[in-house]
Amino acid sequence: MKIIQTFFIITLLWLSQGVQAERVKDLAAIAGVRSNQLVGYGLVVGLSGTGDQVTQISYTRQSLRNMLREFGIIMPPGVNLQPKNVAAVSIHAQLPPFAKPGQSIDITVSSLGNAKSLRGGSLLLTPLKGADGRVYAMAQGNLIVGGFGAEGNDGSRVTVNIPSTGRIPNGATVERGVPNPFSNGGPIILNLHAADFTTANRVAAAINSAIGAGTARPLDGASIQVNAPAVPAQRVSFVSLLENLEVDPGEAPAKIVINSRTGTVVIGQHVRVQPAAVSHxxxxxxxxxxxxxxxxxxxxxxxxxxxxxxxxxxxxxxxxMFLFAPGVSLGEIVRAVNQVGAAPGDLVAILEALKQVGALSAELVVL
Known part of the structure; x- marks a missing residue:
């Protein structure tokens, strides 16, 4: 069996393209400007008999009792609620940076009990809290569920996708914003998505070339400190200028990534092989x-x-048997192994053996 052709196509396309300039906004993020996770617990009602079986899920019945009590309805002590159209759910969302009260965000609703489907349900008013325990948004709305299921009396069942999870676009309203250090004045810290000393140095050099010497300086392989105006309006204009600067990022180190479960092998551009003979x-x-x-x-x-x-x-x-000459490039490795007819599993064994004998000048990562 030939090695996966897609792997060779991607590899050759990679080799044929040079390193292109990228914008700073694609390489780095401003420290402190990030999203925050929110989570909540609530009830979905209006289900068509696909809710929680409260005989097994007691907290759904308890939550329903508590909700009714808030509206002045007190159930007698000996009455056990047996609703089939209610499901206990968890709600989670991402609160984006600079979100202001009154804005809407999307939410995801997931079943906590044994509800068969949330299709057709509506989420009741639920507070969403942050890691500090404070309420930052209120969620409510009709669910959009991509999956569905059908079940027969004989126990047979057909399920498409996941009917126990749904989304509500703009289903939560922000009640409180999260402060961030962007408006506090002082220097701005750019954190690279992938730490690289060469890229950090080039980003600082590009900023100094465009704005002025001494404006930016690299702190380490992942962070660049940039002197910025203190006035908020000027800081916004300044960051807009920064994030659109184009920089040639440093080339990635020589690395080979192997997924042993799927047989996927990705070889980096700068992988080299020392003199070695391989028999397959x-x-x-x-x-x-x-x-x-x-x-x-x-x-x-x-x-x-x-x-x-x-x-x-x-x-x-x-x-x-094929022979690798000194300093063999990636393209020659691919051609040699392809001529032998090695399958993905065989290629993994060959690369691991080359690494063991010290003939592979690259980091070997096995997933």
Missing amino acids: GRLTVTITANPAISQPPPLSGGQTAVVPRTDIDIQEEGSR
Whole structure:
């Protein structure tokens, strides 16, 4: 079997393209300007008999009692609620930076109990809290569920996608904003998405070239400190100028990433192989059961019996050996292994063996 052709296509396209300039906004983020996670607990009502089985999920019944009590409805102590159109759910959302009270955000609703489907349900008013326990948004609305399920009386069931999870676009209203250090004045810190000393140095050099010497200085391989105006309006204009500057990022280190479960192998551009000889071959053992019938002679008093018989066939493919010269490039590695006809699993073994003998000048990452 040939190595996955898509792998070669992606690799060759990568080799044919040079490193292109990227905007600073694609390489880094401003320290402190980030989203925050919100979470809440609530009830989804209006389900068509697909809600929680409250005989097994007691907290759904307790939550329903508490909600009714808030509206002045007190259930007698001996009455057990058995609603099939209610489900206990968790709600989570991302509160974006600079979100202001009154703005809307999307939310995701997931079943906590044994509800079969949330299709057709409506989320009741639910507070969403941050890690500090404070309420930052209020959620409510009709769910959009991408999956559905059907079940027969005989126990058969058909499920498409995941009907126990849904979304509500603009389903929460922001009640409180999260302060961030952007408006506090002082220097701005740019944090690179991927730490690289070369990229950090080039970003600082590009900022100093565009704005003025001494404006930016790299702190380490991941952060660049930039002197910025103190007035908020001027800071916004300044950051707009910064994030649109184009920089040639540093090239990634030599690395090979292997996913042993899927057989995916990605080889970086700067991978090199020292002098090495590789022999590749496979041994196939096939065991086939061919039972035979043993028939006794006439009037012998014997009984017909089944005699087990096993045929074993061993085949060894012709081994091929190829030689890597000093400093072999990625393209030559791909061609050599492809000519041998190595499958993805064989390629993984070859690369690991090259790493063990010290002939592979790259980091080998196995997922």
